[in-house]
Each structure stands twice: as structure tokens, then as C-alpha cells.
Amino acid sequence: MTPPPTYYPKDNQKKHPWRLMAPQAGGGVVGIGIDIGGTNTKIVALNKTGKVLKEYRFKTLPALGYPNFLKRISQVVNLWKNILPGDNFAVGVGVAGDINSADGIIRFCPNLEKWSNIKLAADIRKKTRLKCFIENDANIAAWGAYVLYLKKKYKNGIAVTLGTGIGGGLIINGKIYNGSGGSAGELGHTNIYPGGRKCHCRMRGCLEAYTGSYAIINRAKEEIKNIPAFIKQYGLPKVKKIDTISLARAAAKGNPIALKIWRDTGTYLALALSDMVLVFNPEYIVFMGGVSNASKYFLPAIKTAFAGQKIKAPFKKVKLIVSKNPDLGCYGAAFYALEKNRQ
Numbered sequence: 524m525t526p527p528p529t530y531y532p533k534d535n536q537k538k539h540p541w542r543l544m545a546p547q548a549g550g551g552v553v554g555i556g557i558d559i560g561g562t563n564t565k566i567v568a569l570n571k572t573g574k575v576l577k578e579y580r581f582k583t584l585p586a587l588g589y590p591n592f593l594k595r596i597s598q599v600v601n602l603w604k605n606i607l608p609g610d611n612f613a614v615g616v617g618v619a620g621d622i623n624s625a626d627g628i629i630r631f632c633p634n635l636e637k638w639s640n641i642k643l644a645a646d647i648r649k650k651t652r653l654k655c656f657i658e659n660d661a662n663i664a665a666w667g668a669y670v671l672y673l674k675k676k677y678k679n680g681i682a683v684t685l686g687t688g689i690g691g692g693l694i695i696n697g698k699i700y701n702g703s704g705g706s707a708g709e710l711g712h713t714n715i716y717p718g719g720r721k722c723h724c725r726m727r728g729c730l731e732a733y734t735g736s737y738a739i740i741n742r743a744k745e746e747i748k749n750i751p752a753f754i755k756q757y758g759l760p761k762v763k764k765i766d767t768i769s770l771a772r773a774a775a776k777g778n779p780i781a782l783k784i785w786r787d788t789g790t791y792l793a794l795a796l797s798d799m800v801l802v803f804n805p806e807y808i809v810f811m812g813g814v815s816n817a818s819k820y821f822l823p824a825i826k827t828a829f830a831g832q833k834i835k836a837p838f839k840k841v842k843l844i845v846s847k848n849p850d851l852g853c854y855g856a857a858f859y860a861l862e863k864n865r866q
């Protein structure tokens with residue numbers, strides 16, 4: 524039997540900056556943003572001024588299968604469509620993996636079991652009778668950060684999501700840049716050391732193989748001599764393994780090995796990002812995702828590497844920004860729906 528959807532009401536509107544945006548008259552347009560993660564799915568409904576109308580999250584439970592997930596997600600969208608004020612709804616979806624946004628297809632998604640070649644946009648359209656647009660989650664988060672924080676000052680930038688994996692999203696001339704087949708911005712798998720460490724993608728020497736959270740933890744394990752003592756001193760209660768949180772806590776207390784791990788992380792990031800700066804000449808690089816909470820310890824190494832570049836102008840121009848908003852995925856998806864619906 525299919526379990527009912529588990530909803531976790533979460534009204535955190537107060538902490539978000541766009542609550543300050545003044546509602547406008549005649550706001551009949553609603554963007555519903557869905558961020559599909561391997562563990563949790565977050566959904567938010569925004570009106571055209573960016574005001575949060577509804578916000579829920581539930582377990583993705585990919586093992587129950589795609590039809591089950593589609594049913595649960597459609598139930599929420601259809602419910603909101605009926606109860607929210609608005610007459611022009613559109614749905615935006617961000618999902619990790621190889622996405623064909625032009626055709627609305629998930630070609631391959633490593634975190635969602637056996638979900639490949641899924642016509643997600645068409646299926647949501649069929650179930651909800653609403654327009655639906657899908658994009659890679661890093662591109663969507665890049666869009667979320669751009670609309671919320673950067674649009675007023677900038678037009679060109681790079682977003683870097685730092686988590687288990689490393690994602691990249693490009694904003695060029697105020698638009699998401701997809702490339703010719705939707706794969707642009709795959710920063711995590713650009714090579715920084717030929718023949719180097721093995722990556723989750725099975726290549727060697729990718730940026731992610733050095734700076735993904737799993738890679739940071741592996742490097743820490745190689746350098747910390749007494750791991751149980753380290754965990755006892757710096758880990759959160761009940762956590763038995765080294766994680767990026769204990770590494771950040773250790774760095775905050777001046778532990779030299781943790782400081783070195785983070786410094787090296789910055790140096791590795793700078794290897795890939797300096798190439799990106801030279802290729803794209805961006806106005807900003809915005810860091811997001813859980814590991815960016817430790818930015819204090821890895822950003823100085825990036826700044827040092829950038830300062831040492833010989834072609835000075837693009838490195839002087841680029842601003843390094845950190846966003847600690849954990850919900851850029853679903854807000855970005857809702858803003859994306861609003862934007863696409865306007866076109």
C-alpha cells in the first residue's frame with residue numbers, strides 16, 4: 524500500500540529578506556518551485572512579487588518509485604492551485620543530474636534510484652494542467668541567488684554549490700546559460716590534477732574529488748593522526764565520524780590540521796575557479812550549499828590564489844560572495860517558473 528504523503532509545514536517566511544517586498548495589486552501570477560533532493564523534496568509557492576504563499580517539504584522516498592512520487596507532488600500542486608489566490612500558475616523544478624531542460628526530461632539522476640529518461644515536465648503538466656519547466660539543481664540555485672541577492676548589481680556570474688558534490692551554474696547576461704545540450708556549468712568534474720584522486724563520476728582528478736564533502740573528509744582522515752580524539756574534541760554530540768562540521772569547529776578553535784584542510788580546499792577550488800574567471804570574466808562568484816558555512820576558512824586561500832594571478836584585471840573585478848540560505852533550490856525553482864511563464 525502506498526503511504527500517504529508526509530508534509531512538514533514550515534513557515535519560515537519571517538527570516539527571508541523578500542518578506543519586505545511590498546505586495547502589488549493584481550498579483551494573480553503564482554510560481555510553484557520544487558526542489559527534488561535524494562532525501563527531501565521542498566516546495567514553495569511565490570506570487571510575482573516574491574512573497575511566500577505556501578511552503579512545505581516531504582521525504583522524496585525514491586525507492587517507492589517515480590509514479591508514487593509524481594502522485595504525491597501533483598497532489599500538493601493541485602491542492603495549492605485550488606486554495607491559493609491566483610489565476611496564472613506555473614511550476615518550476617530543480618533536480619540534480621543530467622537534465623534536458625528544453626524537453627523537460629531527466630536524462631540521468633544518480634540520487635534517485637532508476638529514475639532515468641523521465642519526462643518529468645510533461646508528466647507534471649498532465650497531472651496538474653499547469654505549465655512546468657525543469658532545470659538542473661545547480662542552475663536553479665544559481666538563479667535563486669541571482670534573483671534574490673545579485674540581480675540589482677550584476678548580470679554575469681558563477682554559482683558554486685558545495686556539498687557532497689560540487690555543482691556549478693552560470694548566469695550570463697542575466698539568464699541561465701545551459702550550453703548547447705543543457706550540460707554547461709559542470710564545474711565539479713573539471714580536471715584539476717591529471718591522474719589524481721578518483722571521483723564519484725569514476726574519472727580521476729576532478730575538482731569534486733578534492734573539494735566535495737566526501738573528499739574533504741577523506742583528506743582529513745589521511746592527515747589527522749588520532750581520529751577518535753579529534754571527533755571527541757570537535758564533533759557534535761552523538762556524531763561518530765569526522766564531518767565538515769567537526770572540521771569547521773576544529774578550525775574555529777585553531778586546530779592546525781583542520782585549518783590546513785580548509786586552506787587546501789580553497790587552493791583546490793581556486794585551481795578550477797581561476798580557469799572559469801579567465802574564460803568567463805564574471806562579476807561575481809557566489810558560494811552556496813552546506814560546506815559554504817565554512818567559507819571563513821577556505822575563502823582566504825582563494826583570494827590569495829586570485830591575487831597571485833598575472834592577468835590581473837578579471838581577478839580584481841570578480842566579487843566573492845557567500846550565500847548561507849539553504850532554500851535557494853526551491854525559491855530559485857519558483858522564480859524560474861515565474862520567469863518562464865512571463866516569456
Ligand SMILES: [Zn+2]
Nearest residue numbers: 712722724729
Ligand atoms: Zn568527476
